[in-house]
Amino acid sequence: MSAQREMKEKNPWHKPLTIIITVIGVIAIVALVTVAGLQNRPVFQKYKYGIVLDAGSSHTALYIYKWPAEKDNNTGRIEQKHSCKVKGKGISSYAAVPEKAGTSLTECMQEAEMQVPAWRHQETPLYLGATAGMRLLNMENKVASDKVFEAVEKALQRFPFSYQGARILSGQEEGAFGWVTVNYLDDRLKQGLQTTGALDLGGASTQISFVPHEYDISESPSNAVAFQLYGNYYNLYTHSFLCYGKDQALRMALAHQTRSGPIAISDPCFHPDYSVTRNYNTLYDSPCVSERKPKVAPLNFTHTGEGNFLQCQEVIRSLFNFKSCKYSKCSFNGIFQPPVQGSFGAFSAYYFVMNFLNLTDGSMSLETITNYVANYCSTPWDQIKKVYPDINEKYLAEYCFSGTYILTLLTEGYNFNTETFSKIKFIKEIKGSDAGWTLGYMLNLTNMIPAETKDSPPLPHAGYVSIVTVIVLLLFILVTLFILSFRSIWPKCSKEPQIV
Numbered sequence: 206m207s208a209q210r211e212m213k214e215k216n217p218w219h220k221p222l223t224i225i226i227t228v229i230g231v232i233a234i235v236a237l238v239t240v241a242g243l244q245n246r247p248v249f250q251k252y253k254y255g256i257v258l259d260a261g262s263s264h265t266a267l268y269i270y271k272w273p274a275e276k277d278n279n280t281g282r283i284e285q286k287h288s289c290k291v292k293g294k295g296i297s298s299y300a301a302v303p304e305k306a307g308t309s310l311t312e313c314m315q316e317a318e319m320q321v322p323a324w325r326h327q328e329t330p331l332y333l334g335a336t337a338g339m340r341l342l343n344m345e346n347k348v349a350s351d352k353v354f355e356a357v358e359k360a361l362q363r364f365p366f367s368y369q370g371a372r373i374l375s376g377q378e379e380g381a382f383g384w385v386t387v388n389y390l391d392d393r394l395k396q397g398l399q400t401t402g403a404l405d406l407g408g409a410s411t412q413i414s415f416v417p418h419e420y421d422i423s424e425s426p427s428n429a430v431a432f433q434l435y436g437n438y439y440n441l442y443t444h445s446f447l448c449y450g451k452d453q454a455l456r457m458a459l460a461h462q463t464r465s466g467p468i469a470i471s472d473p474c475f476h477p478d479y480s481v482t483r484n485y486n487t488l489y490d491s492p493c494v495s496e497r498k499p500k501v502a503p504l505n506f507t508h509t510g511e512g513n514f515l516q517c518q519e520v521i522r523s524l525f526n527f528k529s530c531k532y533s534k535c536s537f538n539g540i541f542q543p544p545v546q547g548s549f550g551a552f553s554a555y556y557f558v559m560n561f562l563n564l565t566d567g568s569m570s571l572e573t574i575t576n577y578v579a580n581y582c583s584t585p586w587d588q589i590k591k592v593y594p595d596i597n598e599k600y601l602a603e604y605c606f607s608g609t610y611i612l613t614l615l616t617e618g619y620n621f622n623t624e625t626f627s628k629i630k631f632i633k634e635i636k637g638s639d640a641g642w643t644l645g646y647m648l649n650l651t652n653m654i655p656a657e658t659k660d661s662p663p664l665p666h667a668g669y670v671s672i673v674t675v676i677v678l679l680l681f682i683l684v685t686l687f688i689l690s691f692r693s694i695w696p697k698c699s700k701e702p703q704i705v
């Protein structure tokens with residue numbers, strides 16, 4: 206009986222200290238598991254945001270991007286949350302009334318205030334990038350261009366976001382960021398896959414960007430952009446042709462046809478029976494054509510259509526200079542370009558035009574597409590208006606020119622042939638985000654694409670590390686105490702039966 210009591214007394218499970226140690230131990234383990242669980246739980250609701258305004262030559266668009274907040278460390282996938290088309294024309298059109306360039310942005314900015322949760326406003330970066338319209342205004346009238354930027358800055362700074370500045374992108378940046386966007390959205394960069402080229406057609410400029418097969422950068426260093434993204438190296442070829450966006454190209458085509466200052470022209474790039482009066486001063490009011498203005502010309506000219514694809518191609522060919530090339534290969538105007546390589550994504554006006562013409566189905570051959578555009582051009586204007594009563598007449602009248610321009614630029618300008626043309630996809634968006642330079646621009650400015658890959662899991666933050674360390678230390682001490690208290694009783698315990 207006494208031996209039994211003695212054994213009971215010596216049994217560590219009957220000591221209050223042991224019980225306390227055990228209880229604390231269990232609490233510590235539960236705390237550790239809870240903290241780790243909470244820390245590593247995906248926080249679906251928490252996003253961070255970024256806003257980019259694309260101030261294009263024809264219009265401005267606002268894009269809101271979002272990414273998971275807990276994956277801030279460059280690993281979260283960024284997607285477009287919302288876009289807003291600013292009413293009216295591009296900011297460069299407000300050269301004479303700069304304040305209006307600022308106020309034009311108000312509506313979309315207010316929309317952005319609603320779209321981004323209020324508690325994130327202050328930390329949400331806001332960028333404005335202007336492209337070829339402002340490049341041209343800057344060349345033509347620097348004072349006016351500065352005033353437009355002043356007005357735009359003032360307007361944007363009134364909003365509660367973290368304003369990061371407004372500037373003109375270089376053509377090289379515009380091309381390279383478009384390429385980054387397309388390849389980021391396609392998940393090609395992270396996985397180190399073969400990249401896709403990017404073709405962007407704007408109103409005032411156009412860009413071509415791709416990774417060539419064999420690329421001697423030294424031939425034309427100004428066309429080369431080197432990237433290190435997620436540990437992969439890329440040597441990108443890019444070029445932006447100012448004045449070769451579709452609106453300025455149309456001006457150049459009209460300038461070519463009115464170079465002698467006639468009172469009327471019959472234009473093969475417009476539908477038969479199409480007829481409008483155009484003003485000479487308005488037509489030649491752009492640095493892309495101003496130097497070619499005829500010395501003697503009436504105030505207006507009559508612009509009628511003829512609807513002849515082949516002759517339209519002739520006119521468009523005259524906009525390109527194929528003669529001089531001091532490199533191994535050129536596109537046009539003496540610009541170096543290696544042979545096109547791999548698949549391409551063609552967006553912006555490439556998409557708008559080809560989508561209107563129903564030519565975005567990838568299975569169509571270059572020949573089929575060409576025949577379709579030729580047939581479309583020869584359709585009388587009245588008939589076109591009847592078939593498409595809801596389409597904006599300015600766009601509608603220009604699809605024949607635009608379609609012919611796109612085909613000529615791609616095949617004769619950039620040297621796509623029947624085979625390589627079939628690798629061009631006309632796209633508006635990829636996985637819900639618009640194709641364009643804005644996402645690439647923001648990824649770059651927020652350092653969201655790391656140069657190196659990080660294979661190790663993201664580091665838990667300091668608080669998490671300290672809590673886990675304290676709990677682990679506590680557990681270690683408890684286990685040690687536990688073992689010590691057992692060791693003090695075990696030898697005696699084992700001898701008990703011999704005594705009995």
Ligand SMILES: Nc1ncnc2c1ncn2[C@@H]1O[C@H](COP(=O)(O)OP(=O)(O)O)[C@@H](O)[C@H]1O
Pocket residue numbers: 260261262263264295336337338406407408409410411450451452553554557558561600
């Ligand atoms: N629905 C549409 N149909 C045809 N063209 C369109 C449509 N929407 C936009 N565009 C054209 O897309 C082009 C966009 O160019 P933009 O980005 O404004 O100029 P840039 O990039 O040269 O600064 C313009 O030529 C505009 O007219």
Ligand SMILES: [Ca+2]
Pocket residue numbers: 261262336406407408553
């Ligand atoms: Ca553009």
